Amino acid sequence: MNSLLALAAPVALMVPWMAQGVDVPGEAGALAAPSAPQCDAAHAAEDDAPPLVNPLSAMHQSSTARQVRIEQRVVVRITPTAPSSRGTPLASLPQRAVSPRFEERGKEKCVALDSIAGVQTGSGNRLVLFLRDRRMISVNLEKSCRARDFYSGFYVERNKDGRLCVDRDRLQSRTGARCEVEVMRQLVEVTD
Known part of the structure; x- marks a missing residue:
């Protein structure tokens, strides 16, 4: 779409010159003069028409400056992780009774958005981020926020x-809830 606009812009700027029969700079030869009117009524209509204005000269003559501001905003969506055991033949086998225990260690200041593979809600105001390098990060949100509002993932502006x-x-x-990230810690599996 933008390439079509780029091709049409020079033609649009040349239209007033063609209508007036003015030589176009850089063109070989001059444009033919407009044909003579067929009757006096058509000639009278031309005299009453407002003069055509060249957009380039009008832009240079204008005293007010006009500006266009283009802003770009990228929003990243992080979705919940799907359970990996769903749909595999091993899912029907009996599971261990003891689930792994995790401990929070070391504070993280920042995490690369590209490294986040998924998110899962925790208790209270806590989310668990799953990273592509198989690490897990616990994220505490503001005290007024609830993790269950983020059951279908979240958006964050890049x-x-x-x-x-x-x-x-x-x-x-x-659902529209906006919460600031308060604390991030790495979750490490504890072996007994």
Whole structure:
């Protein structure tokens, strides 16, 4: 669509010159003069018509400056992770009674948005981010936020550095809740 606009713009700028029968700069030869009117009524109508204005000269003569501002905004959607055991033949086998235990260690300041593979809700105001390198990050939201509002994932606006950071970024749920990231910690499996 933009390439079509780029091709049509020079033609649109030449239309007033063609209508007036003016030589176009850079063209070999001059345009033919407009044909003579067939009757006096057509000649009278031409005299009453407002003069055609060349857009380039009108732009240079205008005293007010006009500006166009183009802004770009990128919003990233992080979706919940699907359980990996669903639909596999091993899903029908009996599971271990003991589930793995995780412990929070070390504070994270930022996480790259491209490294986030999925999200899962936790208890209270806590989300669990699953990273592509198989790490898990616990994210605490503002105290007034509930993790269950983020059951279908969240949106976050991409910053220049492409990272999700503590005390800077706000997560938006699909229901409209907006919550700031308070604390991030890495979850590590504890073996007994």
